Amino acid sequence: DGVAILPAPQNLSVHSTNMKHLLMWSPVVVPGEIIHYFVEYQGEYESLYMSHIWIPSSWGSPTEDPECDITDDITATVPYNLRVRASLGSQTSAWSTLQHPFNRNSTILTPPVMEVTKDGFHLVIKLEDLGPQFEFLVAYWRREPGAKEHVKVVRSRGIPVHLETMEPGVPYCVKVQTLVKAIGRHSPFSQVECVRVQGETLPL
Amino acid sequence: VLCISGGLPKPTNITFLSINMRNILQWSPPEGLQGTEVTYTVQYFIYGQKKWLNKSECRNISRTCCDLSVETSDYEHQYYAKVKAIWETNCSKWAETGRFNPFLETQIGPPGIALTTDERSISIVLTAPEKWKRNPEDSSLSMQQIYSNLKYNVSVYNTQSNRTWSQCVTNHTLVLSWLEPDTLYCVHVESFVPGPPRLAQPSEKLCVRTLKDQTSAVKVK
Amino acid sequence: GLKTLHLGSCVITTNLQEMRNGFSEIRDSVQAKDEIIDTRILRKTESLQDTKPTDQCCLLRHVLRLYLDRVFKNFKTPDHRILRKTSSLANSFLTVKKELRLCHAHMTCPCGEEATEKYSQILSHFEELTPQAAAVKALGELDILLQWMEEM
Numbered sequence: 001d002g003v004a005i006l007p008a009p010q011n012l013s014v015h016s017t018n019m020k021h022l023l024m025w026s027p028v029v030v031p032g033e034i035i036h037y038f039v040e041y042q043g044e045y046e047s048l049y050m051s052h053i054w055i056p057s058s059w060g061s062p063t064e065d066p067e068c069d070i071t072d073d074i075t076a077t078v079p080y081n082l083r084v085r086a087s088l089g090s091q092t093s094a095w096s097t098l099q100h101p102f103n104r105n106s107t108i109l110t111p112p113v114m115e116v117t118k119d120g121f122h123l124v125i126k127l128e129d130l131g132p133q134f135e136f137l138v139a140y141w142r143r144e145p146g147a148k149e150h151v152k153v154v155r156s157r158g159i160p161v162h163l164e165t166m167e168p169g170v171p172y173c174v175k176v177q178t179l180v181k182a183i184g185r186h187s188p189f190s191q192v193e194c195v196r197v198q199g200e201t202l203p204l
Numbered sequence: 205v206l207c208i209s210g211g212l213p214k215p216t217n218i219t220f221l222s223i224n225m226r227n228i229l230q231w232s233p234p235e236g237l238q239g240t241e242v243t244y245t246v247q248y249f250i251y252g253q254k255k256w257l258n259k260s261e262c263r264n265i266s267r268t269c270c271d272l273s274v275e276t277s278d279y280e281h282q283y284y285a286k287v288k289a290i291w292e293t294n295c296s297k298w299a300e301t302g303r304f305n306p307f308l309e310t311q312i313g314p315p316g317i318a319l320t321t322d323e324r325s326i327s328i329v330l331t332a333p334e335k336w337k338r339n340p341e342d343s344s345l346s347m348q349q350i351y352s353n354l355k356y357n358v359s360v361y362n363t364q365s366n367r368t369w370s371q372c373v374t375n376h377t378l379v380l381s382w383l384e385p386d387t388l389y390c391v392h393v394e395s396f397v398p399g400p401p402r403l404a405q406p407s408e409k410l411c412v413r414t415l416k417d418q419t420s421a422v423k424v425k
Numbered sequence: 426g427l428k429t430l431h432l433g434s435c436v437i438t439t440n441l442q443e444m445r446n447g448f449s450e451i452r453d454s455v456q457a458k459d460e461i462i463d464t465r466i467l468r469k470t471e472s473l474q475d476t477k478p479t480d481q482c483c484l485l486r487h488v489l490r491l492y493l494d495r496v497f498k499n500f501k502t503p504d505h506r507i508l509r510k511t512s513s514l515a516n517s518f519l520t521v522k523k524e525l526r527l528c529h530a531h532m533t534c535p536c537g538e539e540a541t542e543k544y545s546q547i548l549s550h551f552e553e554l555t556p557q558a559a560a561v562k563a564l565g566e567l568d569i570l571l572q573w574m575e576e577m
Contacts, residue, residue, distance in 0.1 A: 045516045049498055055512055056505055120362070160370065166382075252462075284462060
């Protein structure tokens with residue numbers, strides 16, 4: 001009855017960037033055959049209160065690739081146990097479990113892609129939409145001695161956001177960092193980008 | 205009304221349409237009975253209480269909606285409603301809504317928008333959407349008084365540069381300064397309340413042209 | 426973003442928005458399973474916001490424990506989508522409970538008479554039902570509990 005003949009998948013690891021979590025493992029190879037994999041997870045609640053319960057992953061049960069996007073499964077800031085097994089017809093391998101539980105607060109956060117533009121005198125920024133958990137801390141200032149740095153926390157939905165009304169002739173600079181309050185962390189700041197509105201005279 | 209229950213198919217698509225706490229129960233006629241002389245009777249229920257209550261103004265009605273705003277006005281509670289169809293001596297079984305939570309489900313209507321302009325600025329005055337009221341002469345209650353974290357997403361579209369930008373504001377006045385003279389700008393505002401996902405009622409787009417510049421021109425490159 | 430809950434002298438931050446979003450995706454399905462509509466577990470008379478501040482932390486801690494011990498555990502569903510969402514909610518509740526435990530450790534979560542009385546009322550409503558029916562009803566009332574927390 002499908003006794004474990006197949007080897008269990010090895011080298012499980014999670015690669016997580018900007019709250020997108022990918023579970024990967026070494027493929028099980030049987031020449032000429034397509035192996036299916038089943039991924040399951042349990043959060044800290046399950047491991048504490050009902051340790052026999054494992055939940056099939058949203059996207060990895062089954063999958064043919066030696067990887068599974070577990071982003072929709074890891075939805076609380078607690079350690080998660082993850083396991084994978086291989087299947088070929090009626091044969092199934094033993095479960096292989098991730099050595100250390102994964103917590104989303106270990107995700108790598110990178111600064112967002114940003115586009116600093118102007119519409120007439122208006123300094124506008126457009127940020128990539130990384131999802132509902134993301135906010136962005138936008139710092140902007142006039143590039144002149146003693147200038148004060150202004151900060152705005154912005155939720156991006158891919159729509160340009162107004163930052164400041166610019167005075168002609170003065171360069172304005174902007175840098176941004178990603179904020180994920182659900183895990184209490186932020187990314188490093190992005191590169192600085194500056195724009196300036198030309199213009200000689202100001203209207204009275 | 206004595207009738208043979210189940211002799212008719214049930215009304216369909218029964219839901220609450222709720223905007224600014226005006227809660228209208230609406231439904232579609234039973235399959236195959238569109239256009240016939242079907243009438244309807246509505247009842248409602250307060251979750252956790254004991255019995256279904258009649259809505260007298262919605263007994264044997266021919267329209268397919270019923271205003272239950274008064275009956276569902278206490279938004280500390282949740283509600284159910286049901287409707288049955290009656291035709292001659294036959295009537296349907298009750299068609300029932302899911303649990304309706306007005307506080308979480310009501311759509312927040314758009315604010316009122318007033319725009320005034322000069323050569324280089326547009327001032328936007330927003331009026332918070334008003335909560336439904338029982339009688340027109342009752343005092344008005346703003347939705348902001350119910351949802352203290354109500355915010356507005358103001359989108360501004362410069363028709364000349366074909367650019368759009370937005371700002372999230374909580375207060376009711378906003379001045380867009382240093383605009384281009386003699387340029388058509390369109391403004392669109394959406395109210396939103398951080399919290400559970402909720403359908404939004406967008407405002408219509410209002411456009412206004414900044415005045416021609418009377419003074420020396422400023423060349424913007 | 427995060428919501429700061431002021432429960433007397435216990436102040437915690439929690440991701441209410443994430444829990445709300447998760448619950449709103451299963452709310453209709455879970456509430457549809459609750460056919461006993463003439464009773465309610467979380468009633469206004471026992472609400473958090475109508476409890477005096479010094480007792481709010483204790484009441485919330487006990488209610489969360491009820492959910493962790495007897496609601497999420499007893500809620501059975503063959504639907505994997507609902508299972509994942511309830512797991513997400515349970516694990517989020519666990520993080521809230523950990524924060525409340527810190528308040529308890531720092532003596533900022535005392536249990537006064539009011540909290541004890543209100544919790545026993547909630548428990549009695551809960552225990553009027555079978556364990557499975559109570560779990561379904563309590564899970565369906567998560568929007569009430571999240572609203573109580575929202576107003577703290």
